[in-house]
Amino acid sequence: MSKKERTLSPAERKRKEQFQVTCEEMEGKGYRRKDLTVGVLRANVMSLIVMLPFVALAGWVYLAVNPLGSFSIKISFGGYGIFLLALIILVITHEGIHGLTWGLFAQGHFRSIQFGVIWKSLTPYCTCSAPLKRWQYLLGGAMPTLILGFGLAAVGIGLGSFWIFVTAQLMVLSGGGDFFIMLKLMLYRPTGQEALYFDHPYECGLVVFERDR
16 A cells, blocks of 8 residues: 555455455465556546546537437436436446456355445445456456446437436546556556456555466
8 A cells, every 4th residue: 555544444454454365375376466556546537537538529429419409408406316316326336337247257256246435535446355367357347337337328319318418427437447447457468477366455456466387
């Protein structure tokens, strides 16, 4: 972790202890450790940079299909409440999709999946304690944004629904941290012939263990 460590919850402290044991076991088997983690603040800033091109492209497509004069953005006070509730539900669903996807591939399946919240930044997260293959980790990282972001945006464009589209755009932005971590992973080239990918138990990102066969 960085020098300015945040206070861990009891569940996070337990996961940290378990992960330290895992690290010792992996290093005892000859694996080298490489951390691909990022601070929450940086992840939030980079998420905007990474996802803005996608947001802009989707906005252009929406306006091309649904000209400004063809829809209304009026909404009642109660509608705003429903909109906020929908966002909260979708944020929770986002983490659930991470867990569902990784759980399909992980040893131990859904017993390897846990959830938490970084309360200081109100950031919910999902973590997988079992090792994954590179493509499995990438798929689990991308799936929530593919479904709740790009998929929902396509629905909003097709229906000409401004509020569905806006919700989808917010979901795209919320997946920016995931995409930034995925970008770090895709740019990383393991030096060993064998590599295992562990989601970090309480930080944003993952840890790669690699070795020569």
